Amino acid sequence: MADTFRLNGKDVEFKPGQTILEAARERGVEIPTLCHLKKATPTGACRICLVEVTGSRNLVSSCSTPVVEGMVVLTDTERVHRTRKMIVELMLGSGRHDCMVCEANGNCRLQDLAYRYGIAEPRFQPAETPYPVEDENPFIVRDFSRCVLCGRCVQACNEVVVNRAISQGYRGSKSKIVTGGDEPYHRSECVFCGQCVEVCPVGALTEKKARGKARDWETEKVRTTCPYCGVGCQLRLHVKDGKIVKVTAVEEAEPNKGRLCVKGRFGYDFIYSEDRLKTPLIRENGGFREASWEEALDLVASRFREIIARYGPDAVAGVSCARSFNEDSYQMQKLFRAVIGTNNIDHCART
Amino acid sequence: MFFVIGSNMTEAHPVAATFVKDAVLRGARLILVDPRRTGLADFADLHVPIRVGSDVAFLNGVMNVLVTENLYDRAYVESCTVGFEELKNKVLEYPPERAAEISGVDAGTIRAVARRVASVKPAMLMYTLGITEHICGVNNVLSCANLQMLLGNVGFECGGVNPLRGQNNVQGACDMGALPNVFPGYQRVDNPQARARFEAAWGVEKLPEKPGLMIPGMIDGLVSGKVRAFYVFGENLANTEPDIRHVEHCLASAEFLVCQDIFPTETTRFAHVILPAAAWSENEGTFTSSERRVNRARSVSVPPGQARPNWWIFKEIAKRMGHSWESNSAREIWDNEVSRLAPSFAGIRYARLRGDGLQWPVPDEKHRGTSYLHKDGCFTCGLGVLKPVDWIPPAEVPDEEYPLVLSTGRRLYHYHTRTQTGRSEGLNDLLSEETADISRADAEALGVAHGERIRVRSRRGEVVVRANVTPRVPPGLVWMAFHFREACANWLTNPAYDPLTQTAEYKACAVRIERVT
Known part of the structure; x- marks a missing residue:
């Protein structure tokens, strides 16, 4: 039984x-x-x-x-709900919870609970937090006035990603989530995986790069695979107007189960760099000049044909890209084998 | 139980490392073999700081103890493997005392490693480039495999020999046949049946049967004239290959160099034509991770200017050379070509790639994927082959003129030559320059202070870089990465290669340090 x-x-x-x-x-x-x-x-x-x-x-x-x-x-029961409502009111009174200007608006557990318990007016005068906002590091804003000391970030840092950079510090009204020696993140053991931000249920920890870019409900969430190492973490891209504004992890997904590292979480905006190659370029007089696709592709094909005719197909060699898609590598080896006629195709497979 | 060798996981594969650390907190044991006291050492039951390049000797020493103390899995070895007698004879030549002399860890530690790793089943062996980037890289891998087979650990969940792949799709690029000896799905080009299959599918008469050149041969071929046209897709060879000066000389010698990339790089400077490609998140496709998991990457942004998807560029070149290819999207390429031509991927279709993707082999559309290979010791090739190997020293060892060993790798905040991370806001703030990581003992002997600029010189070149004096590096070792152009470790590294894989010995060369006055 x-x-x-x-x-x-x-x-x-x-x-x-x-x-x-x-x-x-x-x-x-x-x-x-x-x-x-x-x-x-x-x-x-x-x-x-x-x-x-x-x-x-x-x-x-x-x-x-x-x-x-x-x-x-x-x-x-009535007792349960009355007590929960009181807890929410106490939390709302514990700091600055002004949703209008908060990054977490629309993605906040405290806001959801206040809404659910119909809390229209603050019951307690919000307390002044003794700690200023910390945003000297490039990625994570720590706004202690919005922190409800739930400790999720501490749990995530110590038990999930095991980076052991933060813990509960001080006592009573001075309580604060601290790094070793209460240093700012960038002078601490923190490795900027951002797991603390990922799990923060309020607006205490937010992404600096995403600040002011989009409300949660304005973004489309698209699952994808990370462009860095070979672990293959599943990312959720937060996209507004065709632009990634933030990256979070896909919870419960294989293989990363909701975890990311600093590159996967914060290293997405290289694609918007002004340095991007935007047009085909052809070398001329020691420099490069812009060219049309027609011209550039015709030139590549005709030079390949000439070299093959003169020296044979094995005089052409190619290196594929280990960061691009399977389909891209497939196409390139097909070009080399079926069109050029050589097996001189490799990539940085062993390094 | 984890046996991690030659892997700085907390920096190079941080998310994988979180799972190892989690498991350790829950009671798993961890043996870490690495010359440096890397991040995982803080979690290890035993950190074994072997000398750079002594892996085979060390592992043979461990196996010697397994054999002489009868700690190996006799039943597994007898039923699942061949070659035990030969391996036994070889490892008997490496008693712990001899292995200790070569590897620099004492014989007692070698015995302790053997006894501990044999005490838990299965144990998972993980390695990264610390194993492969040696002139004996293949032998290092074989030694890892020998150890795991001897312990009866291959073919089980949480067992096996697990390489952590450095790049998001290095597994996939191999799988797709961007290798000189195999078609997609590892079908050998010198196999007539395989050629016939691809000839029929691609509508061509005669595919080349002779395996092609690997990267070092291609680069050298630019000078010898063997290679006249060179097509570099998404690689920054001028920074990533050993001995930059030599590589740049070769690239400058190319009769015709095509670069296809998303950024101008040190390599595109040498190009005759540069083709602008769409980047990650600007077109659709699939990646294959270290665990053979094929999953999708999706498009959310528009490529800048005229940049186009890579598959399209290759198709257009083929068209201009008289070949009309039908597939007109990544999805069509996968569904209509890759999965039909490669039996390992036969059951993978885009429609099935939802959620967590699929781990190949996936032989048919009902199959749910394969999370680990050689199930229960039933090797895909029949019996597991124990292959005895001998230790050889690195191609270049310290001497009076160059008394220190340089070993190289990656750091947490950057990726390769920083084409991506250098242009992602914030990462440069966390790590803005290269350092030469050296031990306190060497710093004191040389009179170098932490943060002081020093010159690191090898037979190939020199760089000026700040010294990072750290307890994580043992005396005699200098450690650097290849992320920053000016102080790129590859100005110094030795272009000596594993004879089979042509993998360069990035992990060992001889250098000296001078104070910059």
């Missing part, structure tokens, strides 16, 4: 070791979360996932409490 517990008046099964949150979600019972980060050790930091457990004097955080046989859990 499987283990069961009572969830909102119904006896349901659970797997030993499951938290209340996991067991409830498996049953389609929705419990809001904010600090919860899948596959990381639950911290129960934000308390938004509180539920009632019969026999327990206090509400318990469902993300960090394991289910036990016969437990009676209520997720949808």
Whole structure:
């Protein structure tokens, strides 16, 4: 007989070791979360996932409490909702949460929760944060006035990408997410993988390069494969008006399972560089002059034909590109083998 | 259990490294073999700092212990492999004491490595260019394979011999036959049946049967006159090949050089014609990752100016040389040609490349892909071949004139010759110049301070670069990357090659350091 517990008046099964949150979600019972980060050790930091457990004097955080046989859990009571609303109000009072000018507007758990609990007016006077915005590094803006100290970034840094650059620092109203020695990111152990930004549920950590470029709802999200190393990470391009404004990871995707590195996350804008080659060029008088495709391609084909006629096909050689598509390499080797008539085709396969 | 050798994963494959680190936090063991104390060393149970270029001796020493202490997987070796006696005789020539003398790690450590790696099954061996970029690169790889077969670790999930590929589609470029000896799907050009298949598909009469030149032969051929026309697609050879001065001399000698690229590079300076290509995110296609996973890259932006997709450019040249190719998109090329011509990809069609893609071999359209090869030790070639190999020193070893070893590689914030990362806002701010990473002991002996500009000189050239004095580099070693033109390690590296693969010995040459006064 499987283990069961009572969830909102119904006896349901659970797997030993499951938290209340996991067991409830498996049953389609929705419990809001904010600090919860899948596959990381639950911290129960934000308390938004509180539920009632019969026999327990206090509400318990469902993300960090394991289910036990016969437990009676209520997720949808007036007490639960009143408390959650209070928690959201406290968070809203913990700093500067002015959505209009926040990068995270439209992609913010706190905003979603405030909307859900119908919080129109701030109940508490927002506290002044003692820490200024840190944006000296090229990629990540740390706005401590928007931080709700949920600790997701700390979990991601230490338990997911294991770069161990940040942790919870100080105490009480001085609490802050810190690097070693509380140095700014660029003078710390941080390797700018941006996983902290990826998991930040509010506007405390945002991409500097994306600042002011687009609201979340304005961007089309397109899945693609990273143009750097051979791991093949799956990226989500955030595209507005035909331009990438931000890159995030595809959660749960193979092979990277929602993780990226500094190049994959922040190294996308080279394609918009003014240095790009924009037209065919032909060498002339020691320099290059612009040419049409017709002229350039005719020249390549005729010079190849001449050299083949004079020296044979093996006098032509080619190197393909290990960063371009399969289809491009296929075409190039086909050109060399079927058209030019040589196997002199290689690429940097071994380096 | 991980056995990582010659791989600076936290910088060159950071996301792969996160999975290794995660596993270590959850109890996996990690043995790291690398001359430098690289990032993963902080997570390793055992960091084994072998001398540059001593891999075969070290691995033979480990296998010697496995054999003499009877720690190897006898049942696996007997049922799944051939050549054990020959391998045994060879590794018996490398008792730990001898291996220690060559590799610079003590015999006790070699014994400890053997005992530890034999204690967990399966163990996953991972390597990168620290193994291949030697004149004995092939032998280094064979040694890794020997070790894993001896341990009975090939053919299992979380086992195997796993090279981490350096570039997003270096696996795919191999798969597609951009190699001098094989058609797409590794069908050999000297095989008449393979040629017949491609002749029929491509509508040509006689495909060449003689394997072609590899890159070093092509470059040298520009001077000897063997190669008259050279077509360089998306490679910056003038920075990436060893001995830049020589390479540039060769490129300048080309009778006709075509470069197809997205940026002007040090190489395009030598071109007669430059063709502007569409970049990543400007056209559609597929990449194949280190784990043989074929997945799509999608188009979201318009190429600048007249830049066109690479496949289109090749097709247009073919047309002007009298060949009319039907396929008119990357999708058509894959679906109508690649997957029909290469049995390993037969089951891969664009329509199936949703979500996480497919890992080849995918023999038919019902097949769901292959996550690891040689399942349960049933090798695709029949039996696994244990191939004894001997250690040889690098082509150039330190001497009185050039007393230090230079080894090269990649750094976290840049990629290759920075054509991409140098033009992505912010990355230059995090790493704006090359350094020569040296040990404290060498810095003190030479009177060099951290951050001081020094001259690094080899028989090929010299660069002036800041010294980065770091505990991660052992005495006797200088470590540099090839990201920055002025202080590119390839002004110094030695154009000596593995005889079979023609891979250059980027990982070892002799240099000396001078103070810049």
